[in-house]
Amino acid sequence: MKLLEECKQAKRIGISGHIRPDGDCIGSCMGLYLFLKKVRPDADIHIFLEKPADIFSCIRGVEEIDSDYGKQEKFDVFFCLDTASDRLGQAEEYFCTADKKINIDHHVSNSGCGDVNYVIPEASSTSELIYNLIDGEQLDEEIAKALYIGIIHDTGVFQYSNTAPETLRAAAHLISFGFDFSRLIEETFYEKTxxxxxxxxxxxxxxxxxxxxxxxxxxxxxxxxxxxxxxxxxxxxxxxxxxxxxxxxxxxxxxxxxxxxxxxxxxxxxxxxxxxxxxxxxxxxxxxxxxxxxxxxxxxxxxxxxxxxxxxxxxxxxx
Ligand code: 5GP
Ligand code: MN
Ligand code: MN
Missing domain, CATH: 3.10.310.30 (Diaminopimelate Epimerase; Chain A, domain 1)
Known part of the structure; x- marks a missing residue:
């Protein structure tokens, strides 16, 4: 799948993930959002998620997430990330009415709800999939940070068996952008109130x-x-x-x-x-x-x- 090809003509682009969003859901949605805003500054891009936990406020642009789910005009392209559309919650309507529905996920239970489906159950996380889909030239520290958070959350900081050599290679590239990954792991994964x-x-x-x-x-x-x-x-x-x-x-x-x-x-x-x-x-x-x-x-x-x-x-x- 060619991410930019799929939304080349799109003027209104929407992104959402599952209800009760976890680290991978927020990381992948934000990574994609920051990337699209960068490469498609001409487009009207919206991101919808239930309000993320405070620990995710370190991700650039997280305050731009729309958690009100008001009335929206039809989207040209709508991305459904880290889930099938049945768990999009209030964003399901935007997805279902969009001209082109794109589903990117790593759940084995996802049978494909989009016009374009990129469902890879072997992948550690949806954030790893977004990493693979976006043009490496356009990666920057803020996008890298969002995707890294997603990967550490779904792999339990590279502990679970879904961690593959490619996952670690992606993570190695992501930390090369220089963010404080050690602090990020502590503050978003291990620290508890x-x-x-x-x-x-x-x-x-x-x-x-x-x-x-x-x-x-x-x-x-x-x-x-x-x-x-x-x-x-x-x-x-x-x-x-x-x-x-x-x-x-x-x-x-x-x-x-x-x-x-x-x-x-x-x-x-x-x-x-x-x-x-x-x-x-x-x-x-x-x-x-x-x-x-x-x-x-x-x-x-x-x-x-x-x-x-x-x-x-x-x-x-x-x-
Ligand atoms: P958790 O137990 O952390 O809520 O979820 C574990 C995994 O199962 C996650 O990948 C999550 O997306 C998926 N999951 C949890 N609850 C549901 C559900 O009600 N429906 C579906 N389809 N997946 C779920
Ligand atoms: Mn998830
Ligand atoms: Mn996930």
Whole structure:
């Protein structure tokens, strides 16, 4: 795919990513936004995302993100990044009515919702894909910083198995632009507020292991979230911490989002394909990291998930 060719004639260009945007979503959208603004100064370029967490305020232009989703004229080209269009939230309408829809993603569950689809499940992150698509000559420190943030967030600072030699080569090139990458990693990935640390502690303390310690689950109810005045952004990282418990193959973290409704995050050590399970329940993601929204009591949700996890363990034994 030739990024600039695809939007050569476009006067109005829109960009958006998934609801509850994470580091890769924000990094890839901002990287693309900064790049397009630079190479297409004549175009009217808009970026829409739910309000990013404060840690991302170090990215140039982040304050230009439109989180109001007001009435918009039709877009000539609209980019859907790091997701299929069903998780664009309020930007879905802009995407669906655009003359040309471009979908760039690395989720294995993305079956292609654009007129142009660039979906590479082997890629570490959508930010790495944007890095590959943009003209290297036009890269600058600010674009590099945005894309680097995206890559470190989706690879857990190059820890997860989605990190490939190309990922590290891209990262090596990006840090050559001279931004303080060490500080960036500390401030956007590892640093937690006191409140986030308290909730993490609580979630770990109340976690329960089952299936002989191969699975672990932790549930956060609305009452507890309200007590800490926590938002979904404060819960990032909890499921990875659960997954790192010795012996755990599959970690489940879920929090109450409404009456009998839970947002579920799944992580696998490699034996279980959690994307398959999340997709079954209407969500999606990657083989080792996926999510979905499920209805019922927390016990119903855990029971339903357990059945699918157990099924995969049995299938594994049979093969
Ligand atoms: P997390 O557990 O961090 O929210 O998400 C893990 C991965 O699964 C991410 O790549 C995310 O985009 C994907 N994911 C999480 N929730 C959903 C969902 O409800 N639907 C889909 N399609 N993907 C999800
Ligand atoms: Mn994402
Ligand atoms: Mn991603």
């Amino acid at each position: 006191y409140l986030q640390t308290q909730i993490l502690g609580r979630a770990l303390l109340e976690s329960i292991r089952f299936m002989d310690g191969k699975c672990v689950v932790s549930v956060l109810d609305k009452k507890t979230m309200d007590f800490y005045e926590a938002t979904s952004q404060d819960l990032e990282g909890i499921v990875s911490q659960l997954r790192s418990i010795k012996g755990v193959e599959c970690a489940i973290f879920m929090y109450e989002t409404g009456v009998l409704e839970y947002k579920v995050s799944l992580r696998s050590g490699g034996r279980i394909n959690v994307s398959k399970i999340a997709s079954y329940f209407g969500g999606g993601g990657h083989v080792r990291a996926a999510g979905c929204t499920m209805n019922g009591t927390s016990h119903d949700v855990i029971n339903n998930l357990s059945l699918h996890i157990e099924k995969q363990f049995i299938e594994e034994q049979d093969t």
